[in-house]
Amino acid sequence: MSTTAPTTDTHIITVQTEADQHKIEVEPGITLRQALRRHGHSPHNAVTDIANCGGRGHCGLCVVEIVEGAPPPTQALDSTLSGMGVGRLSCLVTVDHDMTVRL
Template identity: 85%
Template sequence: MSKTAPTTDVHTITVQTETGQHEFEAKSGITLRQALRRHGHSPHNAVTNIANCGGRGHCGLCVVEIVKDAPPPTQALDSTLSGMGMGRLSCLVTIDHDMTVRL
């Protein structure tokens, strides 16, 4: 009988900002954008906080830098931005493990 590693439904997200480093826990399956906003860390600035697509992956305005443990992109726009070194769309990153992001 083989043993598999236990899975967890909660992951630690470390957020690096100009004011320091913050950690919070987020459930598996939600997007990084949802988790950031729920914990008071917006991937948007003052203008894009009002004018954005609401997390549907169309506007490209929720870009963050995943500095540790980035999952591979799963959608074309996210893959293109990542490939150009421009960051990742937080609305297209599904949380399934711990990671560190920079806003």
């Protein structure tokens, strides 16, 4: 009988919405926006899902609240929004460890 050791090549993102909570497993190095969209969770609403910059960090429309595990901001717009308590731009957050986000 063999057992498989847990992989350290992925990270768990806990996604909280008004209705429920989901855990998604993602590979490291992708953006939080990519991870959310790949698993059917959008950081956008109906309008901003159509009118956005496509994850290039220019529009500021993919804001999420990182409840736990937030890495420090690396871009000016993300840092400004975070400093104002608005949230974080999911397109500018690289997944490099487990985290909890609220949409």
